[in-house]
Amino acid sequence: MYEQELWEKFISTNNINSNEYDSWSFGGDADLLANLVINGKKTATSSLYLLYELENEPLPKKDSYNIILNSKNEAVCIIQTKKVYVTPFNKITKEHAYKEGEGDKSLEYWQKIHEDFFSNCLKEINLKFSDNMKVVCEEFEMIFKP
Numbered sequence: 001m002y003e004q005e006l007w008e009k010f011i012s013t014n015n016i017n018s019n020e021y022d023s024w025s026f027g028g029d030a031d032l033l034a035n036l037v038i039n040g041k042k043t044a045t046s047s048l049y050l051l052y053e054l055e056n057e058p059l060p061k062k063d064s065y066n067i068i069l070n071s072k073n074e075a076v077c078i079i080q081t082k083k084v085y086v087t088p089f090n091k092i093t094k095e096h097a098y099k100e101g102e103g104d105k106s107l108e109y110w111q112k113i114h115e116d117f118f119s120n121c122l123k124e125i126n127l128k129f130s131d132n133m134k135v136v137c138e139e140f141e142m143i144f145k146p
Contacts, residue, residue, distance in 0.1 A: 001146050003067045006075035010144045023067040023075065028117055030071040033102070037068055037142050038077050042101035048118055049086055049134035054125070060084050060138045077145040084138050089114070090131040099139060 003023045011018065026033035026045065036042035052059055060066075064081045089111075097110035119129040 001075050003069065003075040006067060006078065006144075006146060009146065010078050013144070018065075021065040021067055021078070023069055025069040025071065025073070027121070028113075030069070034068050034070050034076045036101045037079065038145055040142065042099075043141065044096055044099035044101075044137065044139045046092070046096070046100065046114065046135045046137050048121065049136050050127075051121065052136060059086075059136055065143075066140070075146075077142050079140040080143050082139045082141055084136065086134050086136055088132045089118075089135050092135060092137070096137055 007019070007021060010016070027047075033042060033045075051057075060081050062081055062084060066079050066081065067075045068077050068079060070076050092107065092110065094107040097107040098105045100110055102113060103109035114135075115129060115131070118133070122129050
């Protein structure tokens with residue numbers, strides 16, 4: 001389904017008068033992570049604060065709508081941001097790791113997978129990962145799926 005099509009279904013079903021949303025896919029395995037959201041196992045995500053700074057992008061905002069795309073750029077669901085905070089990588093909590101819903105949901109798994117992912121992102125721009133880098137943590141709720 002196209003993102004505009006999903007959005008129109010959502011706003012007409014829920015009597016929402018807004019056209020403000022972002023659309024994006026998760027980094028890494030977009031399909032796996034989108035399925036975790038659809039199945040209610042993933043209610044949080046994280047990204048490097050530095051990338052927001054370098055791209056001059058605003059941080060996610062509480063109550064904003066996001067259309068999640070799969071690897072084929074098809075809209076699979078809509079989430080609403082519930083909480084956004086910034087913390088160093090080495091201060092991520094086991095609660096946040098659990099909410100991300102990946103692997104065994106442990107902090108150790110989260111640290112390993114995200115250090116690898118963030119390192120690869122930074123490598124593309126000739127920077128190195130450090131465990132005290134700031135991370136943008138976003139908690140959300142899946143509110144609509146086709």
